Amino acid sequence: MKDGYDMIAIITGGVLIGITYIVLRKFGIGPVTIMCFTCVKLVWNWLVATSRLDAKLVWNWLVAKLSVDTASLLVEKEKINWSKKHDLLPKAKRDFQVEQFKNFSKQLRMCYYDVEIDGHKFQQHFVTDGTWQIEFDDGKGVIIHNSPMFDEVTADEFVLTPEVMSRVHRICGGNNYSLVLRNSEHLCRYIRSGAWISFQMARNTPLRAIFENHMSADQRKLINTMPNDLIFEEEPSDEPIYNEVGDYHIQFCQSKEILTDADNDAFNILFLGPTGSGKSTLINHLYNQDVVKAVGSASSVTRSMTYTQGEVVWTEPGKWKKSDKVNIIDSVGFCDTDLSQREVHHMIKSSVKMNMTYIDKVVITCSGRIEDQHSQAIKKFMKWLLYEEHKHNFLFIYNKCETHTEQEMEENLVAMSSILDTDINTQFIVPSGDGELDKSIKMNQCLDFSPRAPFEEVEKNLESLKNAVFIRDVSDKRIPVNSESCAIQ
Numbered sequence: 001m002k003d004g005y006d007m008i009a010i011i012t013g014g015v016l017i018g019i020t021y022i023v024l025r026k027f028g029i030g031p032v033t034i035m036c037f038t039c040v041k042l043v044w045n046w047l048v049a050t051s052r053l054d055a056k057l058v059w060n061w062l063v064a065k066l067s068v069d070t071a072s073l074l075v076e077k078e079k080i081n082w083s084k085k086h087d088l089l090p091k092a093k094r095d096f097q098v099e100q101f102k103n104f105s106k107q108l109r110m111c112y113y114d115v116e117i118d119g120h121k122f123q124q125h126f127v128t129d130g131t132w133q134i135e136f137d138d139g140k141g142v143i144i145h146n147s148p149m150f151d152e153v154t155a156d157e158f159v160l161t162p163e164v165m166s167r168v169h170r171i172c173g174g175n176n177y178s179l180v181l182r183n184s185e186h187l188c189r190y191i192r193s194g195a196w197i198s199f200q201m202a203r204n205t206p207l208r209a210i211f212e213n214h215m216s217a218d219q220r221k222l223i224n225t226m227p228n229d230l231i232f233e234e235e236p237s238d239e240p241i242y243n244e245v246g247d248y249h250i251q252f253c254q255s256k257e258i259l260t261d262a263d264n265d266a267f268n269i270l271f272l273g274p275t276g277s278g279k280s281t282l283i284n285h286l287y288n289q290d291v292v293k294a295v296g297s298a299s300s301v302t303r304s305m306t307y308t309q310g311e312v313v314w315t316e317p318g319k320w321k322k323s324d325k326v327n328i329i330d331s332v333g334f335c336d337t338d339l340s341q342r343e344v345h346h347m348i349k350s351s352v353k354m355n356m357t358y359i360d361k362v363v364i365t366c367s368g369r370i371e372d373q374h375s376q377a378i379k380k381f382m383k384w385l386l387y388e389e390h391k392h393n394f395l396f397i398y399n400k401c402e403t404h405t406e407q408e409m410e411e412n413l414v415a416m417s418s419i420l421d422t423d424i425n426t427q428f429i430v431p432s433g434d435g436e437l438d439k440s441i442k443m444n445q446c447l448d449f450s451p452r453a454p455f456e457e458v459e460k461n462l463e464s465l466k467n468a469v470f471i472r473d474v475s476d477k478r479i480p481v482n483s484e485s486c487a488i489q
Contacts, residue, residue, distance in 0.1 A: 074117070074120060074179070074210060074211075075210065075211060075214045078178060078179060078180055078211055078214075079214065081176075081177070081178035081179075081180070081181065081182075082178065082180070082181065082215065082219050084176060084178075085176075085228065086181060086182075086222050086225070086227050086228055087176055087227050087228050087229040088142075088171060088173075088174030088175070088176050088182065088227050088229055088230065089174065089175055089176035089229075090173070090175070091172060091173030091174055091175075092173055093141075093142075093172070093173040094169075094172045094173035095173075096173075097134075097142065097144050097172035097173055098168075098169055098172050100132075100144040101132075101134065101144060101165075101168055101172065103131075103132050103146075104129045104132050104134075104160060105129040105130075105131075105160070106129075106159055106160045107129060107130075107157070107159065107160075108127055108128070108129055108157070108158050108159065108160055108164070108192075109127070109128055109129075109130070109154050109156070109157050109158075110125065110126075110127055110154070110155045110156045110157075110158070110188045110189070110191075110192050111125065111126055111127075111128055111149070111152040111153060111154050111155060112124060112125045112126070112152065112153055112155060112184075112185070113149070113150075113151055113152045113153070114151075120207075120210065121206075122179070122183075122200055122207050123184075123185065123200060124184050125155070125183075125184040125185040125187070125188040125189075126149070126152075126184065126188060127188050127191050127192070128149065128152075129160075131146055132144065132145070132146050133145055133146070133147070133149060134168070134191070135184050135187070135188070136174070136177060136182070136183065136184040136186075136187040136188075137177070137184070138177045138179065139177070140175075141173070141174055141175025141176075141177060142171055142172060142173060142174045142175065142187070144172075156192060158192050163194070164191060164192070167190060167191050167194060168191055170230055171187055171190065171191065171230070174187075176227075179207075179211075180201060180208075180211050180215075180223065181222050181223060181225075182227060183198055183200070183201070185197075185198040185199065185200055186198045186224075189343070190230070193339050193343070195332070195339055195343055195347060196224060196225065196226040196227065196230070197224050197343055197346065197347060198224060199342075199346065201223050201224060202224075202346055202350065203350060203353075208223075217261075218258070218260070220354060221258040221259075221354045221355060222258070223350070223354070224346070224347065224350055224351070225257060225258060225351070226257070228257075231257070238289065239289065239290075240288050240289055241284065241285060241288050241289060241290070242288060242455045242458075242462075244455045244459075245288045245455075245462070247313055248466065249286060249287060249288040249312070249466070250286050250287045250288075250310035250311065250312045250326050250328070251287075251310050251311045251312070251313070252287045252289060252291050252308065252309075252310045253309045253310050253311060254308070254309050255291065255306065255307065255308050255309075256307045256308075256309060257307065258307070258354070258355055259307055259327060259355040259356065263309070263325075263327055264356075264357050264358070265325070266309070266324070266325035266326055266327045267312075267324050267325065267326045267327070267360045267361075267470075267472075268326075268327045268329070268356055268358060268359045268360050268361075269326065269327065269328045269329065269359075269360065269361045269362075269363060269469060270329045270331065270352065270359050270361070270362050270363070271283060271328065271329060271330055271331060271363045271365065272331055272334075272348070272362065272363070272364050272365070272378065272381055273333065273334065273364055273365035273366060273378070274333055274334045274365075274366065274367075274371075274374045274377075275333025275334065276333065276367070277333070277365040277366055277367045277399055277400075278365055278367060278399040278400055278449070279330060279331070279333070279363075279365050280292045280293060280330055281399075281449055282363070282365065282397070282399070282447075282449070282465065283308070283328055283330055285449055285458075285462060285465065286328065286465070286466065286469060287308070287310060291308050292306055292308065292330050305329060305330070305331055305332065305347065305348065305351040305352070305355075306329070306330040307327060307328070307329055307355070308327070308328045308330070309325065309326065309327055309328075310325075310326050310328070311323050311324065311325055311326065312324050312326055312470065327356075329352065329356075331347075331348045332344050332347050332348060334373070334374055334377040334378070341373065341377060344377070345377070345380065348381070349384065352481055353481055356481050357480070357481065358478035358479060358480055358481065359385065359393070359478065359479040359481055360393065360472065360478055360479070361393055361394075361395060361469055361472075362381075362385055362393060362394045362395070362479070363395045363397065363469060364378055364381075364382075364394065364395070364396050364397070364420075365397045365399050366378075366396075366397070366398055366399065366416055367398065367399045367400040368400070370415070370416060370419050370420075375419045375420055378420055379420065379421070382394070382420070382422075385479050385481070386479060386480075387422075389477075390477065390479050391423055391426045391443070392426060392428070392443065392472075392473060393478075393479050394422070394426075394443060395443050395444075395445070395468045395469060396416060396417070396420065396422055396443065396444045396445070397445050397446075397447055397465075398412045398413055398416050398445070398446045398447070399446075399447055399448070399449075400448060401446045401447065401448040402448040402450045402453075404446070404448075409446035410446075412446060413444055413445075413446055416444070417444060422444065424444050426442070426443040426444065427440050427441060427442045427443060428440070428441040428443075428471050428473065429441075430471070441464075441467050441468055441471050442468070443468060445464055445465070445468060447461045447464065447465060448461060449461060449462075
């Protein structure tokens with residue numbers, strides 16, 4: 001009987017080879033070919049499973065005979081996925097899967113196993129409690145099952161908290177899989193930490209190299225960017241933080257997930273610093289309204305790079321008026337309790353390089369005790385952004401000094417400068433004119449913006465912040481972030 005199956009497999013295989021050859025000659029590499037090629041392989045695998053034929057050997061022979069570029073097939077299939085909206089799309093099975101997930105115990109693991117498709121290797125990730133699994137499958141979408149898993153590698157362990165459960169609810173029923181933009185690793189890391197990251201799609205990785213040159217600039221910017229339907233942002237408040245500020249602030253225009261080429265000429269400001277150091281609070285005070293969420297905790301509120309746009313107006317009453325477009329980037333905090341240092345560095349660097357050509361001002365914030373891991377992270381970014389060549393483009397803020405005396409603030413400034421190896425004397429000298437003394441604007445400052453503090457208590461700090469952020473010398477060069485000199489290490 002087995003010999004009969006062998007003969008059937010050989011005859012049917014010959015027919016399939018002929019069909020595939022005709023399709024390739026007529027259509028070339030494209031959606032029709034992909035569909036045909038996939039069907040052929042499925043049928044072929046079934047035939048081989050019922051006979052004594054060597055599946056891998058025969059399939060490789062078929063591919064070689066037809067001169068099929070399997071990388072091209074993968075690319076063409078992905079192009080279809082890239083043309084879709086960057087969403088997880090309809091979640092018809094959400095309620096059913098939410099109920100299924102209640103079977104999971106509290107102790108979870110993020111695991112992966114190796115997969116090979118036509119000679120191209122990648123990792124398929126899943127989250128498990130040891131019995132039940134949730135994963136993102138190409139073709140099936142998000143699936144929850146209790147089928148036995150073998151040869152998996154544990155990448156991380158974590159606990160099923162209410163925050164994790166909330167993220168699971170958001171992804172249940174999703175089906176818009178893309179190996180490049182929305183793969184199983186993206187989904188599992190999102191469940192664990194809230195960050196949409198796949199290290200397999202980091203720069204200079206073999207998997208990314210297959211696809212990157214076939215993507216448009218805007219498509220590449222979506223790599224490791226949160227899907228639209230997972231973004232839940234509160235609308236910025238229209239209420240000013242302080243009515244007394246007047247017009248000397250950035251007038252908020254919009255929030256964006258990615259920037260376009262049209263945004264390159266704006267004044268670009270990047271905020272960096274440990275989680276809880278007050279980056280978001282400083283940004284809100286520059287806008288004089290709450291445009292980004294700010295909560296002081298060991299877990300970063302910002303889990304993806306947030307780009308806000310506005311306009312700052314410069315005037316001298318009765319003489320002149322000009323305005324500048326401004327982009328402010330609120331980054332993920334270093335040393336987040338849920339995100340690894342590697343994840344944070346990758347998110348920041350890849351997002352900035354994808355979205356920006358130049359940075360005009362880097363604002364680095366610290367508060368409290370500056371731990372070794374904080375200083376190491378900051379120094380890496382200082383090196384990457386060429387601090388030694390662009391000292392006047394960097395502003396260092398020791399934040400949250402509400403309980404500090406003048407002496408303690410000065411001591412903290414010196415300590416911060418020593419730990420980060422910065423030049424504490426970097427400043428701008430602004431001519432005052434009209435016989436008044438010139439003014440010094442220092443690029444190392446101690447500031448405090450206590451919640452709901454009267455304007456009189458923050459007025460001086462607010463003016464110092466805005467002057468240091470907005471000031472620039474025409475001789476100062478912009479910091480390049482899309483050049484070989486800024487290669488990510």
